[in-house]
Amino acid sequence: MSYTKQIALPTAEPVSLAEAKNFCKVDTANTSDDALITGLIQAAREYAEKWTGRALAQRQFVMVLDSHPYYTDSIQSQLAYPPSYYSLPRYSTTLWNYSQMIKIPKPPLKSVDSMRYIDASGNAQTLHQDTDFVVDRITEYGRVFPLPGQFWPPDLYVANSVEITFTAGYDPNPAAAADTHTVSANPPNQQPDSVVVLAVPQVIKTAILILVSHWYANREPVTAGQAGQIPFHVEQLLNAYSVIDFAPSRG
Numbered sequence: 691m692s693y694t695k696q697i698a699l700p701t702a703e704p705v706s707l708a709e710a711k712n713f714c715k716v717d718t719a720n721t722s723d724d725a726l727i728t729g730l731i732q733a734a735r736e737y738a739e740k741w742t743g744r745a746l747a748q749r750q751f752v753m754v755l756d757s758h759p760y761y762t763d764s765i766q767s768q769l770a771y772p773p774s775y776y777s778l779p780r781y782s783t784t785l786w787n788y789s790q791m792i793k794i795p796k797p798p799l800k801s802v803d804s805m806r807y808i809d810a811s812g813n814a815q816t817l818h819q820d821t822d823f824v825v826d827r828i829t830e831y832g833r834v835f836p837l838p839g840q841f842w843p844p845d846l847y848v849a850n851s852v853e854i855t856f857t858a859g860y861d862p863n864p865a866a867a868a869d870t871h872t873v874s875a876n877p878p879n880q881q882p883d884s885v886v887v888l889a890v891p892q893v894i895k896t897a898i899l900i901l902v903s904h905w906y907a908n909r910e911p912v913t914a915g916q917a918g919q920i921p922f923h924v925e926q927l928l929n930a931y932s933v934i935d936f937a938p939s940r941g
Contacts, residue, residue, distance in 0.1 A: 692755045692939045694795050697855070699887065700747030700861040703731050704890040707897045713899040714906050716760040727906060729884040734901040738894060741925065743933045745796040746894060751802065758807065758842035759792060784909070790842055792834040792920030792939045798886060799825075799832030800869060804807050804855045808846045820875040827884045830933050832856075837879055860890040897927040 710727050713716055722764040739746050750844055781872050794802070794874040802825045834854065845851045861869075866889045873882050901924050 692753060697752050697901040698750040698813070700749045700859070702747065703735055703860050703893055704746050704860055705731050705735070705902070706862070707731070709895075710775075710899060710902045711738065714903045723906075724866060727902065730902045730905050731898065734898045736903070737920075738898055738928055740741055741928045742894070742931050743795070743935075744798070744931060745859035745900075746890065748857065748888070749859050750801065751796055753794065753841035753856065755792070755852040755939065756846075756849055757845050757847045759790060759852050790836050792854070793935060793937075794825075794834060794854070794858070795935070795938070797830040797933055798858060798860065798888060798898055799827045799830075800805060800832060800857040800886070800888060801827075801871065802832075802854060802856045802860070804853075806853050807836070808848055808851045810844050810846055812846055817843075820873050820878070820880075824880045825871075825884075827886050831935055859888075860916055861888040861893075862890060864889055873889075873908045886910055891931060893927050893930055897924045898923050900927075 691937055707724060708718065710731050711724075714727065715737075716723060716727070735746050744752070774888055802819055805819070805823065806814050807817070809815050815869050822836070824837065827834070866887075868887050869884050870883055870885045873880060900921060904921050904924075
């Protein structure tokens with residue numbers, strides 16, 4: 691199994707207090723509800739994150755597995771390509787084994803900050819990006835692979851044996867420059883660089899603003915004689931950026 695949780699709070703929300711007050715038609719000079727609106731921004735962002743499966747505010751997470759993934763992608767794959775298949779000489783240096791793939795949730799992925807595991811002797815060991823593994827930041831979810839033709843090292847099958855710390859989420863600056871990772875390894879065994887744009891999509895910002903405005907104007911669970919509900923168009927907007935993984939990493 692795999693599990694992911696945040697280990698740091700966001701430094702900024704994808705929607706600013708000034709933007710939310712303007713959308714709610716609250717005078718900027720009126721600060722009496724600033725704390726309330728700030729809390730609604732966070733709540734709306736958390737709701738949108740649950741709905742989309744994304745990290746909408748950039749921060750650090752840790753993902754844990756009880757072991758490195760081996761031949762667990764599908765029963766068919768295990769039958770067609772057992773471990774002995776991968777040890778054939780013609781594949782010893784060229785085969786990229788997708789059974790070794792680890793998917794990183796909470797897109798967009800900015801960086802894999804560290805990766806460590808418990809070896810067969812019970813000691814924590816560290817793996818290094820571009821030397822021991824490569825990172826795909828382009829796909830959603832992001833992906834981590836051992837080097838081409840290689841396998842993850844043997845590990846001790848214990849709780850949280852593999853631990854991956856990563857940074858994910860959008861940059862709240864609408865003019866944020868693209869983030870580039872350049873591979874220093876020679877040969878790189880991958881594309882020599884990767885570029886991702888981390889500015890918050892306007893669709894997501896609009897959905898958060900609508901939700902903040904809705905909660906600000908309707909503070910009771912029942913309004914106008916009917917149960918209060920999330921405005922339908924909020925979920926329509928968020929659906930455009932929802933990510934669903936039907937085959938999460940297992941370890």
